[in-house]
Amino acid sequence: WLDQAGDGGNLPALDLAGLPAATLRVLNETLGEGEVSAIVEAGHEVRVQETVFSGVWREQHLNGTHLLHDYLLAAPIPPVVAAVAQERASATLRQLPLPAGAMNVPALVNELQEAMDLAGPDTPSRVINLTLLPLSPEDAAHLDAVLDGGSVVLLSRGFGNCRISSTAARHVWRVQYFNNMQTLILNTIEVVPMPEVAVAAREDLVETRDRLLDLVQWMGDSLTPA
Numbered sequence: 001w002l003d004q005a006g007d008g009g010n011l012p013a014l015d016l017a018g019l020p021a022a023t024l025r026v027l028n029e030t031l032g033e034g035e036v037s038a039i040v041e042a043g044h045e046v047r048v049q050e051t052v053f054s055g056v057w058r059e060q061h062l063n064g065t066h067l068l069h070d071y072l073l074a075a076p077i078p079p080v081v082a083a084v085a086q087e088r089a090s091a092t093l094r095q096l097p098l099p100a101g102a103m104n105v106p107a108l109v110n111e112l113q114e115a116m117d118l119a120g121p122d123t124p125s126r127v128i129n130l131t132l133l134p135l136s137p138e139d140a141a142h143l144d145a146v147l148d149g150g151s152v153v154l155l156s157r158g159f160g161n162c163r164i165s166s167t168a169a170r171h172v173w174r175v176q177y178f179n180n181m182q183t184l185i186l187n188t189i190e191v192v193p194m195p196e197v198a199v200a201a202r203e204d205l206v207e208t209r210d211r212l213l214d215l216v217q218w219m220g221d222s223l224t225p226a
Contacts, residue, residue, distance in 0.1 A: 013073035030215070031056065031072075036198060038154040042084045044068070048154075053208045055200035074208075076199045081152055085166035085173075086193070088151040091116065093169050096145055101138035108133070109146060112172060115191035119171040125192035131185075147172060147189075154198050160185075164198050 016024060034050030047060045059071040059078050071078075093113050098106060108128065115126035135143070150166035161178040173195050177186040200208075 011073055011075055011079065013071050016070040016072055017067055027072075031058070035157045036077075036154060038078075038081055038152060038198075040080055040084050041088075041151040042080065046080055046084075048078050048081060050200075053211060054204035055208050056212075074205075076201075076205070077194060081154070081198075082194050085150065085152045086170055089166065089168055089170040089172075091170050094146045096142065099138040099142055101136050102142060103136045103139055104134060105139035105142045108135075108139075108143065112169065112189070112191065116169060116171055119191050119193065121193055123192075125190050125196070128189040128191075130187040130189060147174070150174075156197055162197055164195050 016027070019027070031051035031053065034052050034054060036048075036050040038046075038048035040046035040048065042061075045062045047058075047062065049058045049060075050056070051058065055076060056072070056074050057078050059069070059073060059080060061068040061070075093109055093116070111126075111128065119126075147167035147169055149168035152166040154164040156162040156164065160180070161182070163174075163176045163178070165174040165176075166172075167174060171191055171193055173190045173192065175188045175190050175195050175197065176184055179185050
C-alpha cells in the first residue's frame, strides 16, 4: 500500500513491529492520538490512527489478533484508505428496481452517477446535502440499498463528531456530522476521491514539521547531560 502513494512510493514510513516494548511505550506516549481514525477492510483488518502530530499516522495491519505490520508514516492520509475504498467499489451504481413511493431518489441516483463519471483528483467535489433534500422513507431505503457495502470507515473529532464512510460506489462517500448528544445534524454525500475533512491540510503538515524539529531538538538537549 505504501508504494501507492502519490509521491512515487517515497512516502516516509517505518515498520515498528518488533521494536522493544520499552521503546514502543515511549514512542506511544510521545505520539499520542489525534483527531482522525479509520478502520479499513482490506482482506485483513487495517487500523489507522492519526497521532497528535497532524499528518503523522499509525497504520496497523492485523490478522485476527496477530499484528502483521505497525507502520509509522507521514502523509495527508495513509494511501491504504483511498486505495481500498476505490478497489472495493464499482464505477457504476447498483441498478435496483425503484420502490413504490419513491419521490426524489431517481433524480438523486442519476446525479450521483453523473458526478462519479466526472470524479477525479482535479475535479471539485460534488456535495449533496441530504438534510435539506426531502426524501421519503422509500427514497432513503433505496439509497441505502444502492450505496451500502463500503470497506472504509473514518471518524474525525475535529469539529464535533464526523463519520465518513466509503460506499459500494467508487468516489462516493457518506459524510455525517453529529453533535455531542450523538444526534445527526448534517447528512451529506460527497463524490470525491477523498473527503477533505479526513485529510491533513498543507498548513497542518508544515506545522507538524516544525513541531517535530522542536521535539528532536528537545530530545537531543535532554540526552546531552545524560
